[in-house]
């Protein structure tokens with residue numbers, strides 16, 4: 247993990263300072279928002295799923311960093327006064343607090359834009375990006391991240407099932423699922439050497455994926471479902487640890503709907519669901535151990 251974290255930091259730095267084309271002082275603000283980052287969970291999951299099928303190369307790293315840029319933009323915007331109004335993130339001032347609101351907005355926009363540059367880059371082998379652009383649009387928009395944030399802010403959520411479906415699944419799990427599914431898709435596409443005949447969508451019914459009989463072609467579906475289950479668990483874990491640390495819980499925390507024991511039970515069930523998706527593909531010990539770290543007894 248530490249090696250990947252270092253590679254991610256270094257690659258994002260290059261993307262911003264050498265490849266973005268932004269003036270140096272704006273690039274500084276972009277860098278402030280992204281390096282050093284947080285845990286880098288999403289790109290690491292992307293690389294880990296990729297590595298089950300093929301060695302991690304420069305393209306996969308670029309791709310994983312693209313996903314992290316999306317995550318970074320969502321945090322910058324979420325921190326702004328019109329949303330969560332947070333002054334600190336990762337132990338330092340939030341972007342708008344340090345640079346002002348206009349810059350906060352612009353930095354978030356620029357990170358999203360920069361992300362697409364790498365997410366949509368055709369892979370050298372299958373000559374297409376791992377996911378179709380329409381899928382990014384769905385999973386980062388109306389069937390994912392932004393829609394989840396909408397329900398978080400305005401959803402008036404009445405019960406825990408709706409909370410999981412509308413907020414946790416979309417706000418948090420959609421991006422994590424996208425990271426896993428696209429890492430697997432990319433890794434599989436390299437292994438099969440199938441190039442043109444391959445893939446390559448992780449659409450809801452999976453059907454477009456299988457264009458030829460190859461034993462690993464269903465891997466992106468497992469990765470996607472792993473990501474959904476782990477993504478929900480990750481948000482539950484965040485809710486529960488916030489509560490246990492005595493912080494104020496948000497209005498869409500699971501603890502507003504369940505008592506602590508039931509919330510922990512739900513967390514551990516989703517973690518188990520994620521682990522079940524790991525059967526069948528080589529050495530998945532890294533992913534298994536990764537998931538197990540989030541169990542709360």
Ligand code: GRG
Pocket residue numbers: 283284285286287319320321323324336391392394395417418480481484
């Ligand atoms: C589109 C503005 C907008 C928001 C989308 C991502 C998001 C919704 C809001 C950010 C705040 C939040 C509580 C998100 C839930 C997911 C979560 C726990 C994010 C924090 O992720 P970590 O812990 O962060 O991976 P680090 O700092 O490690 O990168």
